[in-house]
Amino acid sequence: MLLEKYCKDTDLMIIQFTIELTKDIHAKISARTLFYEEQVVRYAEKRIRSFLHPLSLKHTLKFVYQSEILQTILFKLKPTFEQQHVLRCISS
Template identity: 30%
Template sequence: MVLDQFVMKTDRELIRFSFDLLNDIEDKLKRKILFYENQVNSYIQMRVDWYIRSLPAAASTKTVCRSEVCALIQFRLKKILENYSLFTCY
C-alpha cells in the first residue's frame, strides 16, 4: 500500500508545507535572522496566510486548512523554540 491511497493531495500538500515552513524557521533561527519570539509568530502567520490564499478552495475549506496547518506547526514549533534563546516582547 502506498501513502497516496490514504492521503488526499491537498492533505499531502498541507503536511509538506508545514514541514517546509518549520525547516525554514529553524534555518532562520540558526542564522540569527529571527531572534524575537513574536518575529517567529508573525513570520508563521504571514506564510500561512499566503499559502491559504493560494489554495483553490472555498472560504470554509480554507478556514479548516488554516486550523490544520496551525495544529501541525504548533507541536513541532514548541520543540524547536526550546533549543534557541529568543527574546520575548510583552
C-alpha cells in the same frame, strides 16, 4: 506504506508545506534571522496565507487549515524555541 496512498492531493500538499515551513523557520531561528516568538508567528501566518490563498477551498476550510498548520508548526518548534532561547513578550 506511503503517505501518498492515503491522502488526497490537497492534503498531501498541505502536509508537505507544513514540514517544509517548519524546516525553514527552524533554519531562520538557528541563523538568528528570527529571534522573537512573535516574529515567528507573523512569518508563519504570512507564509500560510500566501500558500492557502490560491487553493480552491471554502473560506471556512481555509481558516481551519490556517489555524491547524500554525498550531502544528508551533508545536514542532517548541524545543527549538527553548534550545535557541527565542525571546517571548510577556503581557501583564
